[in-house]
Amino acid sequence: DEITAADIRVFLGRFSHLKLSSIAKKLSVLKSFFGWLVSEEIIQRDPTKKLKPPKQEKRLPKALTIEELEMLREACKTTRQRAFLEVLYATGCRLSEVQALNRSDINYQTLSCRVIGKGNKEREVYFSFKAMYHLRKYLMARTDNEPALFITERKPYRRLSKRGIQREIALIAENAGLGKKVSPHTLRHTFATLTLNNGAELAAVQALLGHEDPATTQVYAQLTDEKKREQHKKYLVQ
Numbered sequence: 001d002e003i004t005a006a007d008i009r010v011f012l013g014r015f016s017h018l019k020l021s022s023i024a025k026k027l028s029v030l031k032s033f034f035g036w037l038v039s040e041e042i043i044q045r046d047p048t049k050k051l052k053p054p055k056q057e058k059r060l061p062k063a064l065t066i067e068e069l070e071m072l073r074e075a076c077k078t079t080r081q082r083a084f085l086e087v088l089y090a091t092g093c094r095l096s097e098v099q100a101l102n103r104s105d106i107n108y109q110t111l112s113c114r115v116i117g118k119g120n121k122e123r124e125v126y127f128s129f130k131a132m133y134h135l136r137k138y139l140m141a142r143t144d145n146e147p148a149l150f151i152t153e154r155k156p157y158r159r160l161s162k163r164g165i166q167r168e169i170a171l172i173a174e175n176a177g178l179g180k181k182v183s184p185h186t187l188r189h190t191f192a193t194l195t196l197n198n199g200a201e202l203a204a205v206q207a208l209l210g211h212e213d214p215a216t217t218q219v220y221a222q223l224t225d226e227k228k229r230e231q232h233k234k235y236l237v238q
Helices: 003-015 020-039 066-075 079-091 095-099 129-140 163-176 183-197 202-209 212-220 225-234
Strands: 110-118 122-126
Touching: 003 020, 020 079, 066 079, 066 163, 066 183, 079 095, 079 122, 079 129, 079 163, 095 110, 095 163, 095 183, 122 202, 163 183, 183 202, 202 225
Parallel strands: none
Antiparallel strands: 110 122
């Protein structure tokens, strides 16, 4: 009961070397603890009540440029690698959504499939002609009866793990000499950023990504300098 808000500020000030998210977590733990002490009537006042968590630094998702995407395409060594790349990019799916897909889920007429996203919510995602071409090429080369869309390269054939897909994407990036970390999520970011910068409506991209909150999708709507200049030129009434 001798601890004051100033004491807590001094304590948290010792962690200036940590990320703001880590400091916010420490404050959150203290708030829970002191809140409990007050509710149990062990102390009279909560010294953390007036302390606000530090504002988080806004980190923009790292999307690939069109040139980098092309470099990845050229770096693919197998039909499976190219199929991974095109499917992840064209659909904007999460890693878990693609990993769970079966061959029977693909609708070749509508160039689409249904995936189960977060919160067990189902949505329809779409393939590009390029993605469908490389996916067909990969599937036609297979001789197994495994229902999974993406499988291991060696027998006994089984559904490829999430870690397996991550490894393949990292390998493609290494072969491309990109010099940056590329993950399946990078391709999801790239899908969102490039489609928004190309003029897609925010609500449509939100639905395609399976985002509940438009604010989550809004993070991707950061226009490039080139796009901003173009929009200014196009829409300014002179």
